[in-house]
Amino acid sequence: MNDTAGSGGGVKLKIQGAAKNFGGVRAVSNVSADVQEGEIFAIIGPNGAGKTTLLNMISGFYHPDEGSIHFEGHDISTTGPSEIAALGIARTFQNIALFRGMTVLDNLMMGRHVLMKSGVLSSFLYWGPARREEVAHREKVEQIIEFLKLTDLRKTPSGALAYGLQKRVELGRALAAEPSLLLLDEPMAGMNQEEKEDMVRYVLDVNQEWGTTIALIEHDMGVVMDISDHVMVMDMGEKISQGTPDEVRADHRVIEAYLGSTDHKEVA
Amino acid sequence: MEWQFLFELTINGLLTGMMYALIAVGFVLIYKSTDAINFAQGEFVMIAAIVVAGMAANYGFPMVAAIAVGLLFMIVFNFALERVVLRPMIGRPVVSIIMATIGLALMLRGLGPLVFGAETQPLNIGVPDEPLIWGPLFMTPIDVVGAGISVMFLAIFGWFFMKSRKGVAMRAVADSHMTSMAMGINVERYFALAWILAGVVALLGGLVWGSAIGVDTQMAALGLKVFPVVILGGLDSIIGVVVGGLIIGVCEALAAGYLDPIVGGGTKDFTPYVLMILVLMIRPYGIFGKPIIERI
Structure with a gap:
């Protein structure tokens, strides 16, 4: 102490x-x-x-x-x-460690996981607080996507991107955790x-x-x-x-x- | 008359196929989160059915109460299982998880009858026995109810994995344990959730199949039986499991209807495996599974 x-x-x-x-x-x-x-x-x-x-x-x-x-x-x-x-504390990895099957957008949303509060049940139901929270997170993620110029690739599976872009998405995912x-x-x-x-x-x-x-x-x-x-x-x-x-x-x-x-x- | 026979076989095949899908989705739940194949899924189905049937027959529980006990049992059992057996294996090679589930399967197959008796027990969830006759069509009520339950729960799970945050996080955990941890995902908690869900699905499968074929250790063979379904559809796809289940169900029914009379029976049991091998030769990752493409 x-x-x-x-x-x-x-x-x-x-x-x-x-x-x-x-x-x-x-x-x-x-x-x-x-x-x-x-x-x-x-x-x-x-x-x-x-x-x-x-x-x-x-x-x-x-x-x-x-x-x-x-x-x-x-x-x-x-x-x-x-x-x-x-x-x-957020990080990126030496060897790219994106969730390959997921889209760029979903990868960034995962980066925000630490900031998400709603429990299992409310996220199952997807209404009320869970929905409002989702919208707020989504806005922030869209800002980061724009900042990193990944707008056109939002829905592309991250595994299909070129190497340099994957590195950029990984940076974005780390940033998403603010x-x-x-x-x-x-x-x-x-x-x-x-x-x-x-x-x-x-x-x-x-x-x-x-x-x-x-x-x-x-x-x-x-x-x-x-x-x-x-x-x-x-x-x-x-x-x-x-x-x-x-x-x-x-x-x-x-x-x-x-x-x-x-x-x-x-x-x- | 000939087309009516074909129609009837197909419809019944589709219903059975949906019921296969209900068992098969248990494999998908575990595979999607832990990247391991749970060879004890058939035994989960068996043990769930044995508990429910045992409660109803031996202790005179009303069916609803017996199902509630079964549900509680599966949740507690799978939760404990994850804590004691599987959690220590996080980060180890996937094959060690697979070996553990094989051991678990053999253990359950021995313990189930020991605790609850080995004789075949009926399981009555209140579905009538009299066949449904609808025009020329002849259907077993439990098949219809089972297929209905299956459609409902598969839709819920499909939505869960595609849309809900928890489901997407579960896919992330399946993809990489280490990366998920760096995202602040509590990997252990998702493992527990996956195994509990697999237990709940096993209970549903146990109820439906137990009502259809009676409850005994033979139920465990369902695990092996739906294996072609899982392989056919792709281990990580819920839609794949449905399509795989329907294909296998229809193939089985057609084999039983057309091939069995010619060769004297038994083709129903191996057609799914023939189909599985054919699919593996063309698409090793299943019809809907994700092909793993490495960019170099």
């Missing part, structure tokens, strides 16, 4: 000494970081650095073996994924230049217009350095650097992690 005082003010998400082991493999070890309210926070690092594991801990799919994670002052270290979603913290796991992976530019614009718009705090994993350095307020660099499960894009770019440990250790070569 004392942590609440420490994480007051502008800290949205506070990770303290988080560690995760899978059998003998130490996927994440002793990572601490603060994500500030309203910022874009990027996590970068080579493959296998533990970035996705960290994201899975934040969204509740894994629980840290050591350390803690606080969201808006609440300890969420042992909270399950569906409750974490209800607290206002999260205060949005986690994006490689939102631009596998996209062509034009699709990347679109995605960057949407991410920036969400951040600036809706004030949503965003934490993202991305491999495209150009994009990361352009849009992030803070960057955290991970390698082999550990945090090796953190700071503004310029600070990180200048950090020799980061260069080593990406290009191999040049110092050691000279010694040898």
Whole structure:
């Protein structure tokens, strides 16, 4: 409870000494970081650095073996994924995880599931409060569809869309939950230049217009350095650097992690 | 006279087909939410019918009360089953859920008669026995009532999955447990709901079929019997189950009417399976099932 005082003010998400082991493999070890309210926070690092594991801990799919994670002052270290979603954290997945058989519209409506209140019986009956609620949710979803320029594809089964569009629908589904913290796991992976530019614009718009705090994993350095307020660099499960894009770019440990250790070569 | 015979076979086949669909929808409910095939669905039907018939025959319950007890029993039983046996399997390979249901089926087949007796019991839900004669047409009242009940409940379930939020959420759960959790969906709760609904459908099927053929362990074979219906229609489609049921029902009736006199009987029992194999060769996902297309 004392942590609440420490994480007051502008800290949205506070990770303290988080560690995760899978059998003998130490996927994440002793990572601490603060994500500030309203910022874009990027996590970068080579493959296998533990970035996705960290994201899975934040969204509740894994629980840290050591350390803690606080969201808006609440300890969420042992909270399950569906409750974490209800607290206002939404995410996308590295491999697209849309409900393939459903239309774009239904996928986005599912994204709003956390905000839907009516019980089993009233939703069976579909009148009164359930109906009014449905209409209100539908309006918000239509706004997001318009924002992401998916209007023509509303009734298309999501599995039939091109890759870049599926990524966009997945972003839309996360937005539909009106999260205060949005986690994006490689939102631009596998996209062509034009699709990347679109995605960057949407991410920036969400951040600036809706004030949503965003934490993202991305491999495209150009994009990361352009849009992030803070960057955290991970390698082999550990945090090796953190700071503004310029600070990180200048950090020799980061260069080593990406290009191999040049110092050691000279010694040898 | 010949066309009248054909007409009568077809109508009776359609009625039986609707009753098959009522059993088959139990498979669809489980498959749609958990992505697993419940091999104990036939045993659910059997146990539901045994409870109702047992209450009425052994304890002198009026039929309405016996049905209420049966309904309560199926809800509690399937709720407990989901908690104890199936919930620990969330996130495991689907095959482990399937194996668990096979074990469950064998257990129920043994336990049912042990607790409620093995002799065939009548089940009378108040439908008269005298055949309905309508012009040249000759129908069994329970078939008509059974088909009616089936149409009604299948319409309700169809609407539930297509239109209601809970139904759509259930489809989401079937699609991916992990993604559903990230949407804030309480996956466990939907599993429980699916199994409870499967129990309720089993009770309806048990009442209808128990009245038609009597209640004993043979009822469990209905599960296997409707398997071609489910495969034919597609495991995830309620409309598919109806169409599959009607096709199988009519095929069976026609086989019994035209083939049996020629070969001396028995074709009724295997025609559905022949049809199932043919469909699997052409459309492996059933007539209405969703084909899984990967975009690369």
